[in-house]
Amino acid sequence: MDFLAFFSRNFVMPLWARREHSNYLKYYREMLKTQYYSPDVILADQTLKMREVIYHAYNTCKFWQERFDSLNLKPDDIRELDDLQKLPILTKTDLRMRLDDMISSKYSDLSKLTRFTTSGSTGVSVTVYADEECTQFKRAATLRSDEWTGWQRGERIAAIWGNPKLRQDFFGIIRNLLLERYYTFLDTLKMDEQSMDKFTKQLLRYSPGMLFGHAHSLYLYAKYLQLKHPDVKIKPHGILSTCMVLHDFERKLIKEVFDCRVTNRYGCEEVSLIACECELCNGLHVNSDALYVELLDKSGNPVQVGEPGFVVVTDLYNYAMPLIRYNIGDSAIWTDRKCPCGRTLPMFERIEGRVADYIVTDKGEYVSGISLTENFACQVDGIVQLQIIQEDINKFTFNIVKASDFGESTIEQISNLVNKRFGSKAVFDCVYMEKIPMERSGKYRFCISKVKKDL
Ligand SMILES: [Zn+2]
Known part of the structure; x- marks a missing residue:
């Protein structure tokens, strides 16, 4: 007990x-x-919080003032959540190159801030600072979702x-x-x-x-x-x-x-909890109290329900280092289903994975890594586990843990699937191993693309 x-x-x-x-x-x-407020109330609350963050960012961060000025924008031009689309996407490169200028002059004593550094398993490591009130607010949101388990x-x-x-x-x-x-x-x-x-x-x-x-x-x-x-x-x-x-x-x-019950949660170091399944495990409820989330296509337009889009987040609480339209580097899908639990927070149908885990074909199509590994694992006989690495646009490495029934037909099946999924110009090598190696962070990735993407 x-x-x-x-x-x-x-x-x-x-x-x-x-x-x-x-x-x-x-x-x-x-x-x-x-979490049970009507969607209109939630949106109105997010709009107010977003406006405050925008004013604060413009008035106290060199980076944001420059960004607004270069676009000839004033904080008053961003009044509704949709107006955020007037601002470009904030990238990990922006964070790395301009960290000092992104920290608000009101929070110049860094020792009073919480520092988060991502592990950099996608090859890009970034640092984010958060003020104490923000950290405590996120702690509350995480606690609420932890109890859904x-x-x-x-x-x-x-x-x-x-x-x-x-x-x-x-x-x-x-x-x-x-x-x-x-x-x-x-x-x-x-x-x-x-x-x-x-x-x-x-x-x-x-x-x-x-x-x-x-x-x-x-x-x-x-x-x-x-x-x-x-x-x-x-x-x-x-x-x-x-x-x-x-x-x-x-x-x-x-x-x-x-x-x-097994509950799936999604978040990252930079903004903490993004979405989590409730006790019904029926899609992920977005942490709208702390974040405004957009899912966008390759051209930067909002995607339709059911379509995968890359996750862009505006942090409604981080005043120490405002993050406005920050590209997390993952892809997710909206659903318009209402969860029977009664919570009204917007919902993801599922998380598609990291954009870095997407394969991009020579026709410019994006293929989800998670769907791909499941697809290969289900359709190819003789394999215990498979890791797909896209070395170059038409060059792949398959790290394979063999099963006892591995044979020539396994390679033939892989070859057919490669042709079907990635086109006739795609070539591949197989590497056989005892087990799939994990990342330095202790996580596994089953699909890794080394091809640079526009997202
Ligand atoms: Zn629910």
Whole structure:
């Protein structure tokens, strides 16, 4: 039993928030209501917040003042959310080249800001600063969505993560023990039998309320339990899959092994939570309290419902470093379905993955990496796992983990699919390996395109 959960939820959390002068629990309680507001109210609220951010950015950031002036625009020209389209897309290159000029003059003491640096697994590493109020607001939004998993705040958390780091000073240890409640980690950079066994023992001992981790690492661990310890029963209240696209076959197996809900969440370091599935796991609710999200096509026009578009975000809370129309580098699809949970936040049907994981053909077509790997995996016999790397526009490498029935017909099937998907000029090499290597960050990518894209 987790006796500390009640104590943490009802006493430690409010007292600690007061000690830190943090408003996150107040924001959290408000967000429990705003998620059911009518769409018109949500849009009106976003419009007001967006206007404030625009004024603030223009008046206190050199970068934004220059950008507006170069376009002959004034903040008053951006009154409605659609007016944002008058501004160009903010890129990772802008962030890298102009970081200093993007920080508001009102927040020049960087030591008072929270610094986020992306891992750079797409080849581009960027740094973003956020002010304290923004950080606390995002913390509240994350807490709200974490509870959609079935986990309740205060309960223990176990994580499958790359490079887990916990503070080791006295305050850090107490904070984690009573407040954060991360009890155990499985380092995704070292997922061998010994570490998975140790992790299993700790899960059995502490029965965490939530198991949290990268989609594919959760899958690998579930598969390991199924094969090696079929009698072990670990049943958290919820499983949160994040950081990577969660494939249907992965969700199915994780759900089967742990006999509990598997919730998919989408976010990034720069703006934190972007969208998350609710308890019905029926599409992802966008974090509209903190962000205004656009999905755009290659020409920069909004896409229709059901069409994939690249994710562009305006942060409605970051006053330290305003991010207006920031291209996250991922692709997602809108749905106009209403979720039976009653929440009115706009919804993604699904996340298509990183734009860097899209293959671009010699005709300029974009092929989603997630659909592609699933497509190949389903249609080609003799393969345990496959990684597709687009080295050049018509040159591919297939990293293959062979199954026992691998043979000449496997290569023939791949060849036919390459022809069909990428055109007759496409050539490929096969590299055989024991397992697909993971990224330095501890994540897996099954489709990598090295071709530069316009998005
Ligand atoms: Zn819902």
